[in-house]
Amino acid sequence: MNIAQIESNLQKINKTLKKETFIFDLLLAYGTPKATIARLQKDGGLNLTKVEDELLWKKKLYFRPVLKKEDLPSLEEMKQIGKKTKHEPRFLIQTDYQTLLAVDQTTSDSLEIPLIDLPKHFDFFLPLAGMEKAKHQNENPADVKAAEKMARLYDELSKINTIKTKEETHNLNVFLSRLLFCFFAEDTNIFQPSQFTNAISSHTQEDGSDLHTYLDALFLILNTEVRKTQANYLKDFPYVNGGLFRNNFSAPHFNKRSRLLLIECGELDWSAINPDIFGSMMQAVVSEKERDGMGMHYTSVPNIMKVIEPLFLTELYEEFASAKSNTKKLMALLERLWKIKIFDPACGSGNFLIIAYKELRILEMKIFGKLNYHGFSKISLSNFYGIELDDFAHEIAMLSLWLAEHQMNQRFLQVFKTVKPALPLTSTGNIVQGNACRLDWETVCPKGKEDEIYILGNPPYVGARMQDEKQKSDMKQVFHEKLEGYNDLDYIASWFFKGANFIRNHNAKCAFVSTNSISQGSQVSNLWPNILKENIEIGFVHQSFKWINNAKSNAAVSVIILGMRNEDSKPKIIFKNSIRNIVKNISPYLTDTESKYIFARRDTLSNVPSMNFGSMPNDGGHLILSKEEYNIIAEHYPSSLIFFKRFMGSHEFLNNIERWCIWIDDNNLKEALRFEFIRERIAKVKKHRLASNRGATNNLANVSHCFAEIRFKKTMSIIVPANSSERRTYLPIGFLNDNTVISNLANAVYSAEYWVFSMITSKMHMTWVRTVAGRLKTDFRYSNSLCYNTFPFPKISDKQKKELETHVYRILEERERHSEKTLAQLYDPDKMPEGLREAHHQNDLAIERCYRSKPFTSDEERLEYLFQLYEKMVAEEKKANGK
Secondary structure (H helix, E strand, O other): OOHHHHHHHHHHHHHOOOHHHHHHHHHHHOOOOHHHHHHHHOOOOOEOOOOOOOEEEOOOEEEEEOOOHHHOOOHHHHHHHHHHOOOOOOEEEEEOOOEEEEEEOOOOOEEEEEHHHHHHHHHHHHHHHOOOHHHHOOOOHHHHHHHHHHHHHHHHHHHHOOOOOHHHHHHHHHHHHHHHHHHHHHOOOOOOOOHHHHHHHHHOOOOOOOHHHHHHHHHHHHOOOOOOOOOHHHHOOOOOEOOOOOOOOOOOOOOHHHHHHHHHHHOOOHHHOOHHHHHHHHHHHOOHHHHHHOOOOOOOHHHHHHHHHHHHHHHHHHHHHHHOOOHHHHHHHHHHHHHEEEEEOOOOOOHHHHHHHHHHHHHHHHHHHHHOOOOOOOOOHHHEEEEEOOHHHHHHHHHHHHHHHHHHHHHHHHHHOOOOOOOOEOOOOEEEEOOOOOOOHHHHOOOOOOOEEEEEEOOOOOOOOOOOHHHHHHHHHHHOOOOOOHHHOOOOHHHHHHHHHHHOOOOEEEEEEEEHHHHOOHHHHHHHHHOOOOOEEEEEEEEEEEEEOOOOOOOEEEEEEEEEEEOOOOOEEEEEOOEEEEEOOOOOOOOOOOOOOOOOOOOOOOOOOOOEEOEEOOOOOOOEEEHHHHHHHHHHOHHHHHHEEEEEOHHHHHHOOOEEEEOOOHHHHHHHOOOHHHHHHHHHHHHHHHOOOOHHHHHHHHHOOOOOEOOOOOOOEEEEEOEEOOOOOOOOOEEEOOOEEEEOOEEEEEOOOHHHHHHHOOHHHHHHHHHHOEEEOOEEEOOHHHHHOOOOOOOOOHHHHHHHHHHHHHHHHHHHOOOOOOHHHHOOOOOOOHHHHHHHHHHHHHHHHHHOOOOOOOHHHHHHHHHHHHHHHHHHHHHHOOO
16 A cells, blocks of 8 residues: 555545544554454454443554543643553554544654644554654655655646657656646745645636646746736746746646646645655656655665765865864865866766755855855856756756755755845756767866866666667767777766766766676776776775665665776775775775786686586476486386486575486487487477577587586586675585586586685685675676686695695585585574584685785785785786796
8 A cells, every 4th residue: 555545545534534433444544454443343352442432452553532622631641641551552542533642652753633634644654554654754745745646647647648759758747847846836935825726726617628728828927027918817926937937838738637636736835845855756756667666766865975975075074174264265165165066977856966966055054154154155056967868857857956956045044044036047957868878978067177076976777788779889889999898897887987088187076876796707807997097096985785775665786886086195985884994095896905907717827627617408497307306217217317417506506405417428328218208308408499599509409418518527526606695704615426417507626626625615715706706686606717717826735735625524524513404504604503614714724824824814914915916926927928
């Protein structure tokens, strides 16, 4: 049940108020099941009070009606009643059916309202619908209600108007933004109170037939400074200008219902809306997919502050603090503020621009206070720039910026008792509708010699394999002939590349929110050498954290925030778990190490056995059998078991899942075909491969008894999962016998000695993997070419190998002590048995002695040593090869 439904239900209660069922109707309005209501009404059911007409529902609510208003307690008395009431009801409710009193004992909130106003306070009882008010603490109920109302109006207008072409959609978007301005204007002393809504009620027909004509005339007058022939009721509206009403777009047609919805929208209190989030909510108006989470998918202010504070705001406040009461320094800081340009090349509905604008205005007011300054604000919206692909978001971003300016002006007025006139509008920001990958950023945001520019935002995340044709074309536009391998980069790489080029050799900085994949795996060596050149460096970074927005589902994605700048002597900062660390350098792997790059390799850098992907079936599943299928065959066709091997990928290995595969060599194919069930499966594999669009797969139909890619060797092997949870301290690996086929969803080291196991499962290797591996969501994506082949491991003696073997035996013994558990369970860092943990710790110390005698004290120290050894070994390799 969403908020709109709840509000509608409460309005129905008011219209058909029944005292005897009021409390049950209230519960139904918030989605309480009818079966539960029946149990509350039944004697001996959920109602724990014996007093007639009262209701006591354990942990939920206590309800008591009174006959006369004078019998109602005060709110303080209500709270005292709550302390004495048994069964800890969350809500206390009393009413004489004219006035309603309520107390929320969990939050200590209270309510005393005319009962008829209950729909206006729907948010008070949201916990009854399973929506904790704490999740809405950054949401203004006015924003939610306004967006819900506008969504209904949008739906109705869409039904009765033809809105198919791009032009028709744009016209409706502009129309909605104009409505929003008028609603806001009549509640914030720009228009007369309720002037717009009352005019529609008074001067248009109830059936809505003439409303579009009236609105066309009104919007024209709002853009007309010198008026001669307009009707008096239109002339009363002020001249607005600012571009909002400049272009002539015809208003959509209305009917009775849509006219009524427009009036209902106007009856809301629009002065209370919050432009920080309102734009995102209004975007949801035109997106059916986002309706259920209306208003709950915006970027939170604390997350935006993680971008703007280290990018520019902290420095400005440091300058403010150092100026103290020095008039000259304070005036210099003001001059600096007035020149700052903010540019978001993926601005959406303007959240980042709005917060940046408000923060600059707040600092300006503090400086004014120090100076006892009596002028107007000179922070202009004309210094705020954006690019947005979506047409409606582009319109809303401009409007939201203006709303933010008006609200900051009202705040300025309260403090300094003077402010610029609200009208006519002078600017609503330089927001361009278009594709940021294709537009020239310097054309959108010109770079003057005296300008100080900050580029920021939260560009779209789309993985290299998830991009549609338009996005692939955008990438080609940005990178073609400038960077090889751009097809393997995330879409967001375009913003980092263009951002670096924009700020180079200019008084400008850049910071974007990004998925952490941009600093992992092969993307690092593909992208960052082409960015961190010609004086560009990483100035600050928030290492990977969960980007949790204020969404119903509280959905989160692992992100980083990375700031770039021209080379500077100022401190570089790494934020880890919100702790600020000053460092010497920030590498593209987001570590406090030199900026070096790890390139994927086909062969091993160190003197270790080769690792490969496992064998790939490409069989449509027909060569693979479950444990149950295998057991049936074993029972009925025991002589066929010579054609089967254990089959194991990452999932099977970590979770102890038994699977088998048909494994037939060319020399025993004829014998295998004697079994009908094998013939049938081979035929299905052939059909699967012939149905492929790939010619190479079609050719494999001729050998449908075999895996498509065979890397199996009849030796003992080490299996290394292709994916592993980022939570694990150690990479869980294992030995397999010579009758087990490792699938292509894992990596295999054949003919491996025990000391190799020791190296792979060590903390040294895991530190390397955490840094250089790619990711699948937040899990490590272990690659032989990036993680194993590049790992720098020194040459060790036979004696050292023997020592490592003893630690491997102990690890395996400790696993055997807990054979009832899967490896996924054993290597859960919160549940890992102490004996196994200690066995790994001793193995770590032995591995570290292979590098140096002194143990490492941190992963940072391990990583710095490994990078230095990597550089040394690569240089030695090149020298040996004569390069």
